[in-house]
Amino acid sequence: MIKIAVCDDEKQVRLRLLTIIQQYFNENNREVWVAGFKKGEELLNAKTRFDIIFLDIEMPELNGIETAKILRKWDVTSKIIYVTNYDRYQRKAYEVHAFDYISKPVKDKNIYKVLDDAVRYLENSTEKQKCVFETEEGIATIEIEDIYYFEYSSRRVIIHTAKGNYNATYSLKELYEKFSKNNFESPHKSFIVNLLYVKRIKGFDILLENGDIVPLAQKRAVEFKNKFNDFLQSTFDRI
Numbered sequence: 001m002i003k004i005a006v007c008d009d010e011k012q013v014r015l016r017l018l019t020i021i022q023q024y025f026n027e028n029n030r031e032v033w034v035a036g037f038k039k040g041e042e043l044l045n046a047k048t049r050f051d052i053i054f055l056d057i058e059m060p061e062l063n064g065i066e067t068a069k070i071l072r073k074w075d076v077t078s079k080i081i082y083v084t085n086y087d088r089y090q091r092k093a094y095e096v097h098a099f100d101y102i103s104k105p106v107k108d109k110n111i112y113k114v115l116d117d118a119v120r121y122l123e124n125s126t127e128k129q130k131c132v133f134e135t136e137e138g139i140a141t142i143e144i145e146d147i148y149y150f151e152y153s154s155r156r157v158i159i160h161t162a163k164g165n166y167n168a169t170y171s172l173k174e175l176y177e178k179f180s181k182n183n184f185e186s187p188h189k190s191f192i193v194n195l196l197y198v199k200r201i202k203g204f205d206i207l208l209e210n211g212d213i214v215p216l217a218q219k220r221a222v223e224f225k226n227k228f229n230d231f232l233q234s235t236f237d238r239i
Helices: 011-027 040-046 064-071 087-095 109-122 174-180 218-235
Strands: 002-007 032-037 052-056 081-084 098-105 132-135 138-143 149-152 156-161 164-168 185-186 191-194 198-202 205-208 211-216
Touching: 002 011, 002 040, 011 032, 011 052, 011 109, 040 052, 052 109, 052 205, 064 081, 064 109, 081 109, 087 138, 138 156, 138 164, 138 174, 149 174, 174 185, 174 191, 185 211, 185 218, 191 211, 198 218
Parallel strands: 002 032, 002 052, 052 081, 081 098
Antiparallel strands: 132 138, 149 156, 149 191, 156 164, 185 191, 198 205, 205 211
16 A cells, blocks of 8 residues: 655645545555645654655745655655745755655646656565564565554464464564554554554454454553544644
């Protein structure tokens, strides 16, 4: 699944871009996860690695160039596409390794073309963030975005992924320390879940996108729900 962010302080522009992007992927029968942000600080605070970022340059407080410079300190692989009225920033845009540059007002055909290029590049790229695990099945290289959750059972950890399950001998503590920056949270002493795949929370059950149900410990319920709500607010703000 391709993850795309749109960061623009103009509501109409932001919503139009979100609509065009969703339309593009619907027409191409491809899965996409799209998030909208009103300002650079919100994008940075989401701490999510996006494949493609549509980024406005002229924004209050932290402009698009400054946002990208901070982003590049920990994310050097995302494809940044600047969308702006100001041609004078074009040279600065490429200083932060921007993938492309589009002038406002945005047009469907221009967005489609740059998405064609970016998606083609991603499909031929090996830059997705991966992690190597020592498992009972052997050495496994797993893309982080493919991990649904970790489960501790019978003195071992089960790594539940989109491509199958793996058994390993890691502790949940060391896994949480490693993956919490990638939006993994612990709702129960025996589980760590990827918030990206939480479909809904009902009572003390967490339903995931793959159909699995993970328990939510009563003493962790308030903290976990707050973190999940913060995650939703920071990554799905389309208003």
